[in-house]
Amino acid sequence: MSDIIKTEAVVLSKLNYGDTSSIVTLYTESDGKLSAIIKGGRGPKSKSGKIIDPLNHLQIIFYKKNTRDVQILSDANLISHFVNIKEDLDDTKYSFAIIELVKNLTVELEANAKLFKGLIKILNMINDKKEASTFLYGRFLLFFLSELGYELSIDKCSICGNDVVAKKSLGFDYNTGFVCSDCFESHSGLENVSAELFELIFCLKTNRLTEKFSVDLMDRFNLLLERYLKFHVSDFKGIQSFQIYR
């Protein structure tokens, strides 16, 4: 027996399968990440085949069986294909980096409604050009880290536990997170975090505006977070989209 599920989904990736079918990886609101086959999805008459492309936000119906590795998709309707994102190379690069994170770092069939909502929200913000995409990507990355259980504390030093004073330059340890200026001086092998970079991180964490900060500074922070994630998730190899769209 299988259940018929109607839910929303974001397409994470798509592969050809056999002569006429496709297999897609979806992030669904009801069941988290799953793979599904679209039988005959590459035929000229297939409606689903045409709208199921990476990044697209869909309403879908699928047959779910927990014992099966690949679910069966029966219908799909387009909610958004984020047309503005696809017209801009930078927006495309960061949006694909976001779906790559979700594809590589979430667990199959583990629902997370908050993560689904956050994913839809950030793709719409990039599409509506609410902020430069590198900043929106960084905001998503911070949110995603806390959903994965690797939230970064910005209040306390991750070595001595004292309050972090934002006016001075700080350190960053890929294992533990932010380090106060005293510990930064007394420990080796830590990254330097300038007062300006720390101010940017504070703005992102507290949902404040980032207009006065440069794209270069944001890129530096995104790289720091990517390395932090690599340190904690051993089979995470870094973001491929940044290599492709460089």
Ligand SMILES: [Zn+2]
């Ligand atoms: Zn300290």
